[in-house]
Amino acid sequence: MKHLPLLAGLFGCLPFSAWAIELAPTTIDGQSSSEPGLALDQSSGMASRLGLSVRETPASISIAKRNDIERRGAKTFQDALNTLPGVNATAPPGFGGFISYRGFTSSQITQMFNGINVAAGLTRPVDAWMYDRVELVGGPSSLINGAGSVGGSLNYVTKLATREEQAAEGRLSYGSYDTAGIAFGLNHALTEPAAEVQHYARLDVSRNTNHSYIDRQQREAWSVAFSLLSDLTPDLSHTLALEYQDEHEDSPYWGTPVLNPKGGELKIDKHNRFNNYNVADGRYEQRTIWARSIIDYRIDDRTSLRNTLYHLDSQRDYRNLETYQYNADNSLVNRSTAYQVRHQGEQNGNQFELRHENTLFGLATTWSAGFEYKVNSTTNSPLNVSGKSTVDPHHYDPGHFYDIPQTRPGFIKDKTNEVTTQALFVENHLSLTDKLSLLSGLRYDAIELDVTNHRMATASNPRHSTRRWEPTTGRIGLTYQFIPTANIYVQYSTAAEQPTTTTQVFDVSTGKQWEVGSKFDYLEGRGSATVAAYRIERKDFAVTDPQDPTRSIPVGAQSSRGIELASSLQVTPRLLAEGNFAWVDAEYDDFNEKIANGAVVSRKGNTPTNVPKRVANLWLTYDFSSDWQGGVDARYVASVYADNANTLTVPAYALYGTFVTYKVDQHTSVTGRVRNLTNEVYAQFAHVSPAYYLGSPRTFEVAVQSRF
Incomplete structure (x- = not known):
C-alpha cells in the first residue's frame, strides 16, 4: 500500500480532460458477441489501442467470447484458453497457470487481467463465470503489454456493468466427484432514465467445490466481482471495479510417479494413478483483491482519453510434500521435498492513453499514445527440507507436514523483489489507400529491479541489490484488403523481458517475429477463417528448470516456426462446425545445460519441455429443434518431452466430449455434458519428478442456467 499515495498524486496531477477513452465498453461492429463465429469484426481488444477490429489488425488474434465459453462448457478461464488455436494450458501447483504456445512457455507468454500484466503466480484458473471473454495475440507483443510476450499474450476480461436497465442470470451445476457450482450475476440501473447522472451496477458471485478424482484432494473457491458504471456527463464516465478471489485446496495433487526404468515413453501404474502421496494436511491457498478506477472522456468526435488506476493485493500459501519416485x-x-512458502504480492499502477483520429498528407490516420507506471512487489518466505520417507503405494499413511523433521509453523521472510516500470508508447494506423493500411508502434520501458535480502547477507547474496534495463520494442505491419471479405497481412514485431532476480546474472532478453496471414469470410458469409505462418527468434533468456521450478536456467537462443488455422462454418441452418489446428517446430539454437554429474551438455536442436508439435480442436453443434441442441467435441495434443535432453516423452492424447441442452422456456435451459468420453488416461503436464500430472477421467455434469 505504500505506493498508493504516489500513484494517487500522479493520477491527480493529470488535467481533468485527461481522464479517459470511449464511454461505452468495447463494442462490436457487425457481429454480436452472442453469435458464433471468429468475430473478425469485433474489436481486437488488447491487440491494439486504436479500436481496430480483428480483421483490420495485422496480427494473429483469437477471442473466446462469452457465448463460446458457455457453449463449449468451459468451467475455468483456462478451459477457455484451450479452445484457442495452438494453446495448451494447465495448472500444476508448482508452476501456476502454465501455458505452452508457439513453442514458448511460462513467463514467455504474458497473461493479463483486464489489460494489466500481473505476476505469473496469480494466473491459476478462476471460474469462467466471472469473465466476458478471453483474448489471444500471437507472437511478440511487448508494444501493447510491456515486458515479456515473446510467444504471445493472453488477456482475461472480467464482466463489467453495462447500460442495461436490468438483467439477471444464474447457474447451478452438479457433476462427478461431488463437483458443485453456484453462480449468479445481476446488472441493474440505479437511477431513473431521466436523471442527469446515470449509474449502473453489476454484481457477480460464484462458488465451486469438488472432491476431485485424486484421493483426498478437495477444493473450494469463491469469486466476487462488483462494478459501478457512472455516466457523469454525456462525454464523461467512470467505472469502479472491485474483485475478490479465494481458493483453498486440501492435500493438493502434485503428480503421479512414473515407473522404472525411465527412458523413452514414460509409463505409470494405472491401478494406483489416483493415489495422493502428499501429506494429509497439505494445502494450497490463494486470496486476491483487485481494485480499478477507470475514467473515460470523449473530448470530441475524434479525440478520447482513458485513465486506469489500479491496486492488486495477493497472498498464496503452500505446505506440501511434493516429490515422489518409485x-x-x-x-x-x-517421497521427498517438504516445501512451505508464502508469496505476498502487491501491485499498484496507472495506465493513461490518448486516441486521436486525423488525416496525414490527406490520408486517414488514427493515433494512440500514452504512458504506464507500475510497481510490483513480491515477498517470498520459503522453508525447504528434504522430508524423505518411503511408503507402500497399496497401503500407506500420508502423515502430517509438521511431523517431518526440521519443519515448523510460521513464515520467515527471504527476499522481496520490487520491480518499478515506467513506459511511454505510441501507435499509429494509416490508410495508405482504400485497400492498403499500415500499422506501426513503439514502446520504451525503464525497468528497475530492487532486491532486498531479509536473511543473513553474504558476498553472493547481499542485503540489497538493484539492476536497471531500458528496452525499446515495436511492431510494424501491412494489411491489404484485396476484396471486401478477405485480406492478407505481413507483420514484424519485437519483444523484451527483464530477468526476475539479481542473484543470477541475466541481461534483458530479446525476441522478434515475422508473420504473414489472412483473414476472410467464405460461402457468402456462412464461414469465416484465419490462417497465419510465423517465425520467432529469442536470445539471452531463462527457462524454468524442469527438475526444480524454483530455479531458472540461462538459454542462449531459441526459435520456433509454425502455422495456425481456425475456421467457423454454419454448414446448414442447424449445423455449426468450428475448429482450429496449430503446428509448431520449436528448438533450442544455443543452450548448454549443466547436468547432475557437473558436466555441461549442449541441447542445441532439442525441443523445449512441454511443447506439443500439434494441437487441434473441433466442435460440432446441431439444433435438433427450437428447444433441443446437442454437440460433440474433440481435442488432440501431440506428445511432449519431459526433459531438456529429449530422452523422456509423454504420449499424445485425444479427448472427446458431448452435450445436450433442453430449453425449458425463453429464460431457462438444462444442459447435460460428458467430458473425456473414452476415459483416456493422459498427462496434462510432464516433468522429470513426478513425470505425470494427470488430466481428469470421464466425468458427467448437469447444469441449469437462467437469464431474465
Whole structure:
C-alpha cells in the first residue's frame, strides 16, 4: 500500500480532460458477441489501442467470447484458453497457470487481467463465470503489454456493468466427484432514465467445490466481482471495479510417479494413478483483491482519453510434500521435498492513453499514445527440507507436514523483489489507400529491479541489490484488403523481458517475429477463417528448470516456426462446425545445460519441455429443434518431452466430449455434458519428478442456467 499515495498524486496531477477513452465498453461492429463465429469484426481488444477490429489488425488474434465459453462448457478461464488455436494450458501447483504456445512457455507468454500484466503466480484458473471473454495475440507483443510476450499474450476480461436497465442470470451445476457450482450475476440501473447522472451496477458471485478424482484432494473457491458504471456527463464516465478471489485446496495433487526404468515413453501404474502421496494436511491457498478506477472522456468526435488506476493485493500459501519416485523395482514410493512458502504480492499502477483520429498528407490516420507506471512487489518466505520417507503405494499413511523433521509453523521472510516500470508508447494506423493500411508502434520501458535480502547477507547474496534495463520494442505491419471479405497481412514485431532476480546474472532478453496471414469470410458469409505462418527468434533468456521450478536456467537462443488455422462454418441452418489446428517446430539454437554429474551438455536442436508439435480442436453443434441442441467435441495434443535432453516423452492424447441442452422456456435451459468420453488416461503436464500430472477421467455434469 505504500505506493498508493504516489500513484494517487500522479493520477491527480493529470488535467481533468485527461481522464479517459470511449464511454461505452468495447463494442462490436457487425457481429454480436452472442453469435458464433471468429468475430473478425469485433474489436481486437488488447491487440491494439486504436479500436481496430480483428480483421483490420495485422496480427494473429483469437477471442473466446462469452457465448463460446458457455457453449463449449468451459468451467475455468483456462478451459477457455484451450479452445484457442495452438494453446495448451494447465495448472500444476508448482508452476501456476502454465501455458505452452508457439513453442514458448511460462513467463514467455504474458497473461493479463483486464489489460494489466500481473505476476505469473496469480494466473491459476478462476471460474469462467466471472469473465466476458478471453483474448489471444500471437507472437511478440511487448508494444501493447510491456515486458515479456515473446510467444504471445493472453488477456482475461472480467464482466463489467453495462447500460442495461436490468438483467439477471444464474447457474447451478452438479457433476462427478461431488463437483458443485453456484453462480449468479445481476446488472441493474440505479437511477431513473431521466436523471442527469446515470449509474449502473453489476454484481457477480460464484462458488465451486469438488472432491476431485485424486484421493483426498478437495477444493473450494469463491469469486466476487462488483462494478459501478457512472455516466457523469454525456462525454464523461467512470467505472469502479472491485474483485475478490479465494481458493483453498486440501492435500493438493502434485503428480503421479512414473515407473522404472525411465527412458523413452514414460509409463505409470494405472491401478494406483489416483493415489495422493502428499501429506494429509497439505494445502494450497490463494486470496486476491483487485481494485480499478477507470475514467473515460470523449473530448470530441475524434479525440478520447482513458485513465486506469489500479491496486492488486495477493497472498498464496503452500505446505506440501511434493516429490515422489518409485524405487528400483517399483514396489515402494520414495517421497521427498517438504516445501512451505508464502508469496505476498502487491501491485499498484496507472495506465493513461490518448486516441486521436486525423488525416496525414490527406490520408486517414488514427493515433494512440500514452504512458504506464507500475510497481510490483513480491515477498517470498520459503522453508525447504528434504522430508524423505518411503511408503507402500497399496497401503500407506500420508502423515502430517509438521511431523517431518526440521519443519515448523510460521513464515520467515527471504527476499522481496520490487520491480518499478515506467513506459511511454505510441501507435499509429494509416490508410495508405482504400485497400492498403499500415500499422506501426513503439514502446520504451525503464525497468528497475530492487532486491532486498531479509536473511543473513553474504558476498553472493547481499542485503540489497538493484539492476536497471531500458528496452525499446515495436511492431510494424501491412494489411491489404484485396476484396471486401478477405485480406492478407505481413507483420514484424519485437519483444523484451527483464530477468526476475539479481542473484543470477541475466541481461534483458530479446525476441522478434515475422508473420504473414489472412483473414476472410467464405460461402457468402456462412464461414469465416484465419490462417497465419510465423517465425520467432529469442536470445539471452531463462527457462524454468524442469527438475526444480524454483530455479531458472540461462538459454542462449531459441526459435520456433509454425502455422495456425481456425475456421467457423454454419454448414446448414442447424449445423455449426468450428475448429482450429496449430503446428509448431520449436528448438533450442544455443543452450548448454549443466547436468547432475557437473558436466555441461549442449541441447542445441532439442525441443523445449512441454511443447506439443500439434494441437487441434473441433466442435460440432446441431439444433435438433427450437428447444433441443446437442454437440460433440474433440481435442488432440501431440506428445511432449519431459526433459531438456529429449530422452523422456509423454504420449499424445485425444479427448472427446458431448452435450445436450433442453430449453425449458425463453429464460431457462438444462444442459447435460460428458467430458473425456473414452476415459483416456493422459498427462496434462510432464516433468522429470513426478513425470505425470494427470488430466481428469470421464466425468458427467448437469447444469441449469437462467437469464431474465
